[in-house]
Amino acid sequence: MTKPAVLVLEDGSVFRGTSIGADGSSVGEVVFNTAMSGYQEILTDPSYLRQLVTLTYPHIGNVGTNPEDEESTRIQAAGLIIRDLPIQPSNFRMQERLDDYLRRHGVVGIAGIDTRRLTRRLREQGAQNGCLMAGDAIDEAAALREARGFPGLQGMDLARLASTPEAYPWTQGVWALETGHGGHCASSPPEGQRPLQVVAYDFGIKRNILRMLVSRGCHVTVVPAQTPAATVLALEPDGVFLSNGPGDPEPCDYAIAAIRTLLEADMPLFGICLGHQLLGLACGARTQKMKFGHHGANHPVQDLATGAVMISSQNHGFAVDEQSLPVHLEATHRSLFDGSLQGIRHRDRRAFGFQGHPEASPGPHDLAPLFDHFIELMRTRQD
Ligand SMILES: NC(=O)CC[C@H](N)C(=O)O
Structure with a gap:
């Protein structure tokens, strides 16, 4: 009926x-x-x-x-x-x-x-x-x-609501879904190298991000949004991942403070979407609410260093304002739909962020090499 x-x-x-x-x-x-x-x-x-x-x-x-x-x-x-x-x-x-x-x-x-x-x-x-x-x-x-x-999303800190209450390890790789075994898989690290230990801040993390990390040989520990940087550093990770998540990044002062400390410790950092916005805020940039945001699976994004155009998955209503980037942040990607900023890189630290979704799910996989870049940054710190 x-x-x-x-x-x-x-x-x-x-x-x-x-x-x-x-x-x-x-x-x-x-x-x-x-x-x-x-x-x-x-x-x-x-x-x-x-x-x-x-x-x-x-x-x-x-x-x-x-x-x-x-x-x-x-x-x-x-x-x-x-x-x-x-x-x-x-x-x-x-x-x-x-x-x-x-x-x-x-x-x-x-x-x-x-x-x-x-x-x-x-x-x-x-x-x-x-x-x-x-x-x-x-x-x-x-x-x-x-x-x-309804007060609107601007000013709303939802990351702490979306986050896990407790830390946990994530062990499933992408292949587990592709083969239908639902099992666990970490691809082995290169000969003679130990697996990379990654701490992933959960601001509302998508599972496919965790799978992409595990499939690249990382051992992943997911931690709650409000975990202090000192707790993360005590785990002695090779890198820290900053997840996607709901709401406005600006009120997430706990995360911004933690990221600042991690930057000072020269911890390799990779942020996706909300994580990218939080990285921008921690470095002194500003974020703003967009007119109607980007939500789709066919958004063209340009890599500003190579000129290459990639098709990306997108889901955001806020963005880092390119005009507000401090000198130590470089713009790496821009949206070809509206020119808004899509990627940033720290000039003096091993830290970068991407506004779209390289993990897709759903969407194209053109940006998946950003995960490989994170692996490289962690390996260079290990060497
Ligand atoms: N997918 C996300 O992480 C979204 C980030 C943020 N909540 C925004 O709307 O812009």
């Missing part, structure tokens, strides 16, 4: 459709993602906390869901907004239909709305807060009040 659902934006626009998830209501910033596949990775990416995600590809749910495609332990997005849910999903890996998966996780979803109209509105007016209400007790006036009551 279909139930109604409604999405109300803070500007008063109303989109009426049918519920494809749990009953109830949810508020957040409404963002559009243009990736044509990977809806399950998107839903479970912790960077989507407090965001209602609309997918511009019209048919979502065709291949159902399965536990291997999860980027974290649960659905992190505040809700899902789509054009059309297939009547009969089908795939050999499917274990659960998308609508059942949303319901089991208690997450609201809406289908049957004009996602193109919604996306145009967000693109023209910029990011907007919204409320998604589903079930038999819909109250559009209340939904508008809730949408307007």
Whole structure:
């Protein structure tokens, strides 16, 4: 039996459709993602906390869901907004239909709305807060009040909420998924070299980042967002990874302070997305909220040193302001969509960051060599 659902934006626009998830209501910033596949990775990416995600590809749910495609332990997005849910999903890996998966996780979803109209509105007016209400007790006036009551992501520190409560080792490599064995694998380090010890700060980390590190022979320990630098240094790692994560990087003062100390210790550092923004802030740059951000799997990015253009996966609403870069930070990559800064490198330290997602999941793998660069930086420090 279909139930109604409604999405109300803070500007008063109303989109009426049918519920494809749990009953109830949810508020957040409404963002559009243009990736044509990977809806399950998107839903479970912790960077989507407090965001209602609309997918511009019209048919979502065709291949159902399965536990291997999860980027974290649960659905992190505040809700899902789509054009059309297939009547009969089908795939050999499917274990659960998308609508059942949303319901089991208690997450609201809406289908049957004009996602193109919604996306145009967000693109023209910029990011907007919204409320998604589903079930038999819909109250559009209340939904508008809730949408307007959401304070917005600016100034919101969500990394500490998305993070793990306790440190843990991660041992699964990429191959475990490719072979379907789900087992553990660390590729061996080169002859005569010990494995690299990496501490990964979890600000809302995606699993595929951890797999990419393990597949390159790293021993990875994941630590909570608020772990002091001294605790990390006491583990004597060869390098520290700064993860992606939700919310505004600016209020994460604990992380910015830790990164400053790690830079002073000349610790090799690699930051992705939120981690890249935090590295920028720790070095004295500024971050800013973008008009509607980048969320997709086909964003062209240019390597400024070589001129090479790579297609990248993206998911961010904030960015490091290139104009604010201090002299010791060099711009390494730029977006060819809007010219915004995509990569930075410290001129005197073994530290660099990338705004997009070299781990893809979903998306292309053009930027995967950035993980190899991190390995090289750690090896040069070992020598
Ligand atoms: N994927 C991420 O790490 C996102 C970083 C940050 N929350 C932003 O929106 O810009």
